[in-house]
Amino acid sequence: MGGLVALTLFGALILAAPIAVALGLAAMAGLVYMSPDFLVLMPQKMLSGVDSFTLLAIPLFILAGTIMGRGGIARRIVSMALTMVGRFRGGLGFVVILSTMFFSGVCGSASADTAAVGSATMPEMLKRKYPRAFATALLAASGATASLIPPSIDLIIIGVVSGVSIGGLFAAGLLPGLFNGLALLALCYYFGRKLDLPITDPMHWREKLHVFSEGFLALLMPAIILGGILGGIFTPTEASAVAVVYGLIVSLFVYREIGLADLPALLLEAGKLTGMVLFVLAAASAFSFVLAFERIPQDLAAFIIEYARHWMVFVLMVNIMFFLLGMIMDALPAIIILMPILVPAGIALGMDPLHIGIFVAANVSISLFTPPVGVCLYVACGLSKLPIEAVFRPLLPFLAVLLMTLMIISYVPEITIFFPRALGYNIMTDTAP
């Protein structure tokens, strides 16, 4: 049966069927092979794949990000960053990095983050004669990297498909996310000198005060969301609904940058991304049912454990696999299919599940800006009107630095585990490396 399922899956994938449909067809093939009567399990398993209160956080965080991106919150975050670091050489680059990190503290989607911050900063960078390809690479890399900072759709999915605490993953993602941000800032400092990037005009303190008083409501947002989740006040799902309502109130009634008439477009845009993610989750749920029937995940995990033997080898294997996979497919379907196999294997090798989740998420964040299928790269190129080929070379230093931090995050679990432990997420203390 395994052969039939694999043949159907890879056949459909190669012919460029939607990945969700390829998974569904493979699941159908497996069910028919067992007994055609089982096909009625197909709709049941697909529905149970999306029937989860936790998963609700995905559409709502996507929606919150869309609203806040267009409703003026992202723009105010950018203005505040500008008053803080604009006077450094290459300051606008710092602004991009800080803003994507800060905005990703309220928005779960890396592409929405890149688009929101990029549409406020790209015109400014081009006006100040930043090299177009460099500006594009910088935006793509920082938007993608910020996806480690909670709340993050990748982390929610990793939590749901592998049964790891989402609050714990959010806490675990924070320090590695900041670490990546610092590495990018250092790189940007270097390029500020090397390319002799301009300094922005000085600002009067009254103007600064105005920017901050206007941006206060935007600053409050991540505090509510992250504080609420990490402090155990509300679940990630509840936090996502609070984020939507807060974003709507601030954008519609305080900043008044969007009106009720703009809402349908925002809702549908969030709906599109939601559909892409949930459909894969639904189909993958039927697919994993078929695999589990044949104990394929257990066999694969046993094979991985047998082959890797030590967690350090395992981490290297997984890093290489995701790097290669990231070149041919989007990362989200990859984690939905692979995490249920990788997490048990990693735990058996003595790793903390939070650490497994985060180093995979760090891999995902790299694949978000690497060609040919990095969604942040496409968003950034759309904003700067460059073909993606033009950005390959300027991307290399960013890729090199982020691969380095990936290795550090992979091999120093304390960076990941320290903060969630301090908060009391102690699930695996005894077996952690």
Next chain:
Amino acid sequence: MASNAVLNFVGRAARFALEASICAVLLALTAVVFAQVVARYIFESPLSWSEEMARFLMMWLGMLCAAYAFRLGSHFTLRIVVERLPGGLRRAAALAMHLGVAVFFAVLLWFSIKFVSSVSGHRAPAMQIPMEVPYASIVVGAALMTLEALRQAWRAAVGPVDTPPRAPARPPQNARD
């Protein structure tokens, strides 16, 4: 041709209905989850039905949005192989793919109907509504996607050879199709 005009009208109406439902479900979802937070922290009386209702809305959202994304052609896809095929082969591959997709949705539709009729009589524990209400979502979703898959298969059969290359993601200002 009159039949074409009718088809166009039906297509536009269906599209409007789909978009309006997605907006309504997404807003309702926000409202339900937000109400749950408010009820617990402000009125200190947790709602018994909110979680169940949110989960049911989620099933509808998932299926409707999947159909919407399918219509826009934005589902995750692996194009690396077909992009490198010569024209004739590419057309054959596209046809085979569209037929396979149509078969998938048609079979899914058939068994979704069977599945939904098999749960008749069951009621949701908290809200006491028939379980057909949430489960009908997959019937609607599969039906919409079967029609769309057939339309795409037809266009692949009679249309120009080329499958469009992966479109660069656009910034949200003009992302609405």
